[in-house]
Amino acid sequence: MTTGVRRRMGVQERREQLIAVALELFSSRSPDEVSIDDIAGAAGISRPLVYHYFPGKHSLYEAAVRVAADELSARFTEPHEGPLGDRLLRVMRRYFDFVSDHGPGFAALLHGGTTVGSARATATIDDVRRAAYEQLLAHLEVSDPGPRLALVIRSWVGLAETTALTWLDGRSIPRAELELQLVHDFLALSAVTAATDEETAELVRRVIAQEPADGPFGELTSRLTELLAR
Numbered sequence: 612m613t614t615g616v617r618r619r620m621g622v623q624e625r626r627e628q629l630i631a632v633a634l635e636l637f638s639s640r641s642p643d644e645v646s647i648d649d650i651a652g653a654a655g656i657s658r659p660l661v662y663h664y665f666p667g668k669h670s671l672y673e674a675a676v677r678v679a680a681d682e683l684s685a686r687f688t689e690p691h692e693g694p695l696g697d698r699l700l701r702v703m704r705r706y707f708d709f710v711s712d713h714g715p716g717f718a719a720l721l722h723g724g725t726t727v728g729s730a731r732a733t734a735t736i737d738d739v740r741r742a743a744y745e746q747l748l749a750h751l752e753v754s755d756p757g758p759r760l761a762l763v764i765r766s767w768v769g770l771a772e773t774t775a776l777t778w779l780d781g782r783s784i785p786r787a788e789l790e791l792q793l794v795h796d797f798l799a800l801s802a803v804t805a806a807t808d809e810e811t812a813e814l815v816r817r818v819i820a821q822e823p824a825d826g827p828f829g830e831l832t833s834r835l836t837e838l839l840a841r
Contacts, residue, residue, distance in 0.1 A: 626664050626674070629654055633675040637716035642672055676732045679720055683709050684742040695750060695818050696794055696827035702746075703771070703790040710775045711786070718779060721772055743768045751814060759808040767797045794827045 620628065632654045636645045647668055651658045665671040686705040689698050710717050720736060747764050748756060756764070771793055778789055798815070805812035822828040 622664070629661060629664055629671060630674050630678055633671055634679060634713075634716065637675060637679075637719065638713045639715065641715045642675075642719045647671075673732050673735070676720060676735050679713065679716065680735045680739045683720075684739050687743045687746040689746070689750070691750060694822045694826045694828070696798075696822055696829070698750060699794045699797060700790060700827050703793050706771065707775065707778075707786050707790055710779065714779060718776055721776065740765075740768055740772075743771075751818075753814070757808070757810045759804050760811045760814065763800050763804050763811060767793075767800055770796055770800075791827060795831045798828050798831055 629650060633645070633650055636649055636653060647658055647661050650671070651661045654661070661671075665674070683706075686709055687702055689702050691698075713720075744764055747768075748754070751764075753760065774789055774793055778784060778786065798818075801811055801815050801818075805815045819828060819832060822832075824830075824833065
């Protein structure tokens with residue numbers, strides 16, 4: 612991303628430009644591999660001017676992480692209409708859109724272990740996980756989950772992260788297959804817990820009752836029934 616011709620910008624506009632440039636560079640390379648000189652060159656300004664707006668790479672990284680985290684959190688927002696399986700599938704498609712577009716930056720975002728990382732950046736990523744958790748609770752119409760159901764949801768959020776990171780390392784499995792698999796995984800995790808937890812069992816029964824036979828959950832239920840009947 613280059614500006615072509617330098618022009619004077621207001622403080623906020625320049626900060627936003629530098630964040631956008633950093634995000635673009637972080638999407639193609641790990642933040643550790645991106646220097647202030649790289650960012651200055653892509654923005655069409657001098658290195659000292661970058662430092663005028665951000666004290667250093669750490670602060671610019673934190674600002675970029677905040678913007679990326681807000682965008683990723685927004686991917687979990689979905690109208691509470693229609694079968695849950697279809698809703699989750701739409702969310703997973705948007706989630707993988709972000710993963711595909713931001714590649715190395717997404718990996719660095721989740722790892723939080725880059726040399727330019729910080730406790731504040733790590734806390735920002737935890738905000739994304741919390742947003743995903745709360746969005747799913749809202750879709751399940753559960754306000755105060757018991758410990759076992761809460762663990763199911765948090766485990767699934769973590770599984771989505773791990774799956775996305777693994778997919779980035781070679782992209783050997785078609786993305787659409789993984790998106791559907793993650794939707795199936797949510798029902799599978801819930802079903803296993805439902806065997807010993809009545810709260811989760813009641814939730815699974817309610818969700819399945821609202822699912823069409825040709826939906827993601829209906830499809831999985833049918834396949835498992837056929838498998839067990841053999």
